[in-house]
Amino acid sequence: MSEDATRQDAMTQQTTAEELAQTVEAAHEAFLKGRSATPQTRAEWLESVASALEADAEALIQVAARETHLSEPRLTGELRRSVFQLRLFAEEIRAGEHLDATIDHADPEWGMGPRPDIRRVNVPLGVVGVFGASNFPFAFSVAGGDTASALAAGCAVVHKGHEAHPELAVLTAAALVRGLEAAGAPAGLFALVTGREAGTELVKHPLVKAIGFTGSTAGGRALMDLAAKRPEPIPFYGELGGINAVVVTPSAWLERRDEVISEYVGSFTLGMGQFCTKPGLLFVPAGEDVELQEPLEEALRGVAGHSLLTGHLAAGYAQSVEHVSSRPGVRVLVPGSFDEVPQPTVLVADASEAFSDPELLRREMFGPASLVLRYADGEELLRLVGLLEGQLTTTVQGTASDVGQDSTDELTQLLAERSGRVLWNQWPTGVTVSYAQHHGGPYPATSSNTTSVGTAAIRRFLRPVAYQGWPEAALPEALQDANPWHIPQRVDGVWHLPEAAEGAAE
Amino acid sequence: MSEDATRQDAMTQQTTAEELAQTVEAAHEAFLKGRSATPQTRAEWLESVASALEADAEALIQVAARETHLSEPRLTGELRRSVFQLRLFAEEIRAGEHLDATIDHADPEWGMGPRPDIRRVNVPLGVVGVFGASNFPFAFSVAGGDTASALAAGCAVVHKGHEAHPELAVLTAAALVRGLEAAGAPAGLFALVTGREAGTELVKHPLVKAIGFTGSTAGGRALMDLAAKRPEPIPFYGELGGINAVVVTPSAWLERRDEVISEYVGSFTLGMGQFCTKPGLLFVPAGEDVELQEPLEEALRGVAGHSLLTGHLAAGYAQSVEHVSSRPGVRVLVPGSFDEVPQPTVLVADASEAFSDPELLRREMFGPASLVLRYADGEELLRLVGLLEGQLTTTVQGTASDVGQDSTDELTQLLAERSGRVLWNQWPTGVTVSYAQHHGGPYPATSSNTTSVGTAAIRRFLRPVAYQGWPEAALPEALQDANPWHIPQRVDGVWHLPEAAEGAAE
Known part of the structure; x- marks a missing residue:
């Protein structure tokens, strides 16, 4: 052949x-x-x-x-x-x-x-x-x-x-x-x-x-x-996968609403929304739909589309958007399309709808769609966050004035409890490969x-194996006192770092 | 009241x-x-x-x-x-x-x-x-x-x-x-x-x-x-739990048989054999039963017995010993008793019996009983070890002349593959609480x-949570650059140890 x-x-x-x-x-x-x-x-x-x-x-x-x-x-x-x-x-x-x-x-x-x-x-x-x-x-x-x-x-x-x-x-x-x-x-x-x-x-x-x-x-x-x-x-x-809820604090909403909306659009449409870390949910303070609609439409005008990964995914995407749109209290804020190259869709609802219908917080729309939930006050917001299932990421969009507030601390704690990664004034799409990265999160975001x-x-x-009583010559190299591989060894409770890996002591 | x-x-x-x-x-x-x-x-x-x-x-x-x-x-x-x-x-x-x-x-x-x-x-x-x-x-x-x-x-x-x-x-x-x-x-x-x-x-x-x-x-x-x-x-x-197989090499058997037998008896009868790390299986080179019987009886004379933990366990113990004793090829070497205070039991079989009946390697007798399997040669021993299920511990009783031999390395590798802890010239009962301890092992010894x-x-x-983009003041103490808890931090790939925890660099 x-x-x-x-x-x-x-x-x-x-x-x-x-x-x-x-x-x-x-x-x-x-x-x-x-x-x-x-x-x-x-x-x-x-x-x-x-x-x-x-x-x-x-x-x-x-x-x-x-x-x-x-x-x-x-x-x-x-x-x-x-x-x-x-x-x-x-x-x-x-x-x-x-x-x-x-x-x-x-x-x-x-x-x-x-x-x-x-x-x-x-x-x-x-x-x-x-x-x-x-x-x-x-x-x-x-x-x-x-x-x-x-x-x-x-x-x-x-x-x-x-x-x-x-x-x-x-x-x-x-x-x-x-x-x-x-x-x-x-x-x-x-x-x-x-x-x-x-x-x-x-x-x-x-x-x-x-x-x-x-x-x-x-x-x-x-x-x-x-x-x-x-x-x-x-x-x-x-x-x-997951929903990746983003919370916008009242002060951030006041200070830089257009910027937040523009970045949100950039993040949820990235790769046509086919990211496990796509922000599928945006919590913003209550207000008029029209305030949202115009800057959203403005930001969406800049998005270049392409076909979804497979026909199977495209069908599933259309179905999930239809499913969420038809829930009581959900309005279509920006009607997208489900053509070969779909136009992004934005849905909106009062946050309180999720109390009777937590499905709003839990249904993933794998494609360029997202749901905005408008919260009445801080108490309602915390109650909502409490209903979130395990997430790969959650995000707070805040301002300097939010830092150190008890309400911010409580919000962050609630989010961290449900997430593998919590972001501040950044967006969850784009997962760096580094030492500190954690791409995980409680079930159903991940299974471990x-x-x-x-x-x-x-x-x-990897799994650990302990060796008890072995002569030096019969031990794996990593465990020999002579440390032929020059690796970090914890000896009698104290870490010994090879010279190259040793950081400054405090 | x-x-x-x-x-x-x-x-x-x-x-x-x-x-x-x-x-x-x-x-x-x-x-x-x-x-x-x-x-x-x-x-x-x-x-x-x-x-x-x-x-x-x-x-x-x-x-x-x-x-x-x-x-x-x-x-x-x-x-x-x-x-x-x-x-x-x-x-x-x-x-x-x-x-x-x-x-x-x-x-x-x-x-x-x-x-x-x-x-x-x-x-x-x-x-x-x-x-x-x-x-x-x-x-x-x-x-x-x-x-x-x-x-x-x-x-x-x-x-x-x-x-x-x-x-x-x-x-x-x-x-x-x-x-x-x-x-x-x-x-x-x-x-x-x-x-x-x-x-x-x-x-x-x-x-x-x-x-x-x-x-x-x-x-x-x-x-x-x-x-x-x-x-x-x-x-x-x-x-x-598990079986905790112990292998005695030919040279150790030649050099210090009585010592090995005496220590074996001490270990399998400790706490009346009600240890998860009890050596339930001893592999020794082939030979006459009588060579084993006398030193075993000698060593067992020193064991002070007491009742088992519960009547339920005592019944299960008797049943499991009966079960193993009745397998083809298994002989009772030291007949114990199943009274209120049981006398220890030692069974023996040719190792080759386990090829047709791997149950011999896998049935735990939770109490003061153990099975000795006599192997014909190194090849048979390795085949047998290959049939072992996951173990909390395995042990080699060897001599200085075994160290560095290919056959010893191969044996140790096979044992480590199946164990959480591998011992050399020590006995598995007694699990120290320390930094390096691993009390685990592949299923069915443990489930993780x-x-x-x-x-x-x-x-x-514990589970990890990552924080992305947070200002210093809003970060958990453990992640602050100022390191207020004085804990080890890996910074940009390099470990920084607080002074007290810092070991000597190589």
């Missing part, structure tokens, strides 16, 4: 249960071969994958643009982000931060009675199943955060490709495999599978030890339940207390 | 579903009041509980001895351990280690595009439900590890008392509540409930955000499934990748 025909075949092929089992077994073999690689070696694998993706950037972006309708500049930025992520994770594991190396020397005087020599280090879980999302074809798909963090941890990855970008999935997987191979990683450490059956078999396979998932609450919950029902239940790290973005995501795919 | 009558009443009372709901709601209120306490204040709460337990030590130990049949010296040591644990956790949270404070300043040059100011800190989950075990009436019960770690994290605790020591549960809870009260903690931060119905309602209550459990695999799995089926699933941290012993146990009851 020609190369094109091979690719065509790979795209449309559905992995059978038997093929899935073979792929997982091969991944497990690769995991066994690869797990004792030093952090230095594994970092080189990740960097080699980053280079392979960069080398194929042009072709990847071209195919992604065709399959997803996303713009080339957006896709270029997203690929850059994914490549950066691999290199950042390489740095992180080279530093040994993820190992959490902890050494307690024997101590005959230990308060509860003599303490043996005991040392703990994190080890990789095994084969990880990853389900990519449609809306970030690079950052949350084949070579996205779950894959990068699982490989960084030392796991093997079997990735179930998303049907929204089948050709891109095959191309990306090829670059990834080529990168791993070039750096000498064991064959089979990463593999792509396709089709619904492969997905469920992946969650059920006994050699699969964790799942990373980005997608809808319904789809995620079904797979999560499957993971929980296994003879050996496994962790299911699902990023299931972990993050799927940032260096902390690596920890999800 | 007299004080005695009140206590009697509390002991036999079964918490109704309605009472359970009230208790959880009160605990939630207490959590809301208490969560913003500084680590310093919370540390004082823990220390006050420690002092209250010490003040009541005599009465507690007396009641525990009567209800559990465990010896006073053992109970004295166990209470000391529990008190020590509270003080160690107080120190740990005062140091701020559990907060994992991470600060990324805004960085316009960040590789994937400009980075906003983003900071992450751990916050407590809310109300935690704890199920205590029967076999450690102090260390894994009312004032045990799960309670101590959840309170240290800033959570409230509703503890479902174990019916094996009802009076002790009430007494311990009273001391605990008195300790919290004396230090000014919010009322309701800890509460005791009793009865099976209260247990299931506790797992199902929407305000309960995590479960800590120590007990059997069957009981744990049922509650775990309940936690997974909730509308909002919650983490279930179950310590479910976390530890229920040691300072790392605190992390189970």
Whole structure:
């Protein structure tokens, strides 16, 4: 077959249960071969994958643009982000931060009675199943955060490709495999599978030890339940999306309403509203609809549209907007459209409607639509926030005069209780990959207390093992007193940092 | 009612579903009041509980001895351990280690595009439900590890008392509540409930955000499934026990067989074998039964017995020994007894029997019995170890000549893959509370990748929240640049340790 025909075949092929089992077994073999690689070696694998993706950037972006309708500049930025992520994770594991190396020397005087020599280090879980999302074809798909963090941890990855970008999935997987191979990683450490059956078999396979998932609450919950029902239940790290409520304080509304509205429009229409962090809900002080309508229409005039990711999503989007529009008390403030290239829609209601119909606070409209809720006073606002379910993010748009007020503190506390990330005078779309990032949040935003973005995501795919009484020569390198890997070690309760990693003492 | 009558009443009372709901709601209120306490204040709460337990030590130990049949010296040591644990956790949270404070300043040059100011800190989950075990009436019960770690994290605790020591549960809870009260903690931060119905309602209550459990695999799995089926699933941290296989290498068997046998007997009969870390399986090189029988009988002569914890456990113990004894190929090497005070039992089989009957490697006998499996050679041993399920601990008894051998490395790797803790020339019973301890292990040993012993146990009851773009004055103290709590902060990827916590740089 020609190369094109091979690719065509790979795209449309559905992995059978038997093929899935073979792929997982091969991944497990690769995991066994690869797990004792030093952090230095594994970092080189990740960097080699980053280079392979960069080398194929042009072709990847071209195919992604065709399959997803996303713009080339957006896709270029997203690929850059994914490549950066691999290199950042390489740095992180080279530093040994993820190992959490902890050494307690024997101590005959230990308060509860003599303490043996005991040392703990994190080890990789095994084969990880990853389900990519449609809306970030690079950052949350084949070579996205779950894959990068699982490989960084030392796991093997079997990735179930998303049907929204089948050709891109095959191309990306090829670059990834080529990168791993070039750096000498064991064959089979990463593999792509396709089709619904492969997905469920992946969650059920006994050699699969964790799942990373980005997608809808319904789809995620079904797979999560499957993971929980296994003879050996496994962790299911699902990023299931959310509403991302934004609260505008009265003073911010007074001081910079037009600016807030313009930024809100920019955020909820970004990528045609197909972000898990899209602000789907804006709480503003009560007032006349007309005050809102004009600046909204003004801001929306600048938005360039494009088709949604898939016809399936477009249908679901139209349905959800119709559903929310038809709730009692909801008015259409800016009527959008549901054409091939949809025009954004803004709905509005009095906040008090949500007391009898909390669905208003909970129904995600995955596309360029958002709901404005007008609150009568601070008390009503707090009551509303109390009804919010778990969120990836929540945001306060405030002013300097709000800082330090009890009401602001109470609001922030209530929001933090329900969120993975709380923002002040910024917008939730755009999730930086860094040390402090937490892309998580209480259920139904996610299915665990972990993050799927940032260096902390690596920890999800590790588990601790303690070694008691072992002679130095038989200990894993990370736990040797000589510290041959020059990593941070907590020794008898006190952190010892290698020189390069040592910050200034206070 | 007299004080005695009140206590009697509390002991036999079964918490109704309605009472359970009230208790959880009160605990939630207490959590809301208490969560913003500084680590310093919370540390004082823990220390006050420690002092209250010490003040009541005599009465507690007396009641525990009567209800559990465990010896006073053992109970004295166990209470000391529990008190020590509270003080160690107080120190740990005062140091701020559990907060994992991470600060990324805004960085316009960040590789994937400009980075906003983003900071992450751990916050407590809310109300935690704890199920205590029967076999450690102090260390894994009312004032045990799960309670101590959840309170240290800033959570409230509703503890479902174990019916094996009802009076002790009430007494311990009273001391605990008195300790919290004396230090000014919010009322309701800890509460005791009793009865099976209260247990299931506790797992199902929407305000309960995590479960800590120590007990059997069957009981744990049922509650775990309940936690997974909730509308909002919650983490279930179950310590479910295990077999704790011990491997004796040929050279150790040659060099110090009698010593190994004597230590083995000491470990598997400790506390009448009612330890989750009891060595239930000893792999030794093939040979004649008589070589084993004599030193075993010799060592067993020194063991002083007592009644098992409950009649229910005694019946289950007898049944499990009968079950294993009757498998094909299993011989009774030392016939014990199943009287009120049981005599220890040792069974033996050729290791190869386990290939056709892996049940031999998997059936826990909770009491003073253990199974010796004789392996023909190194290859057979590795195959056998490959059949082990997840274990809390595994152990190698070896010699200096084994260290650095490929076969030892392969064995250790296989054991570590299946264990939470791997020991060298020590015995698994006795679990120190320290920084490096990991009391966990793959399913069915536990239901998660976390530890229920040691300072790392605190992390189970926390979740991260990121703050993006907040002014310094509105940030949680842990995330302020000024670092008013003097805790470790990772700033722009580099750890900054307060002076007291700073170790020597390499």
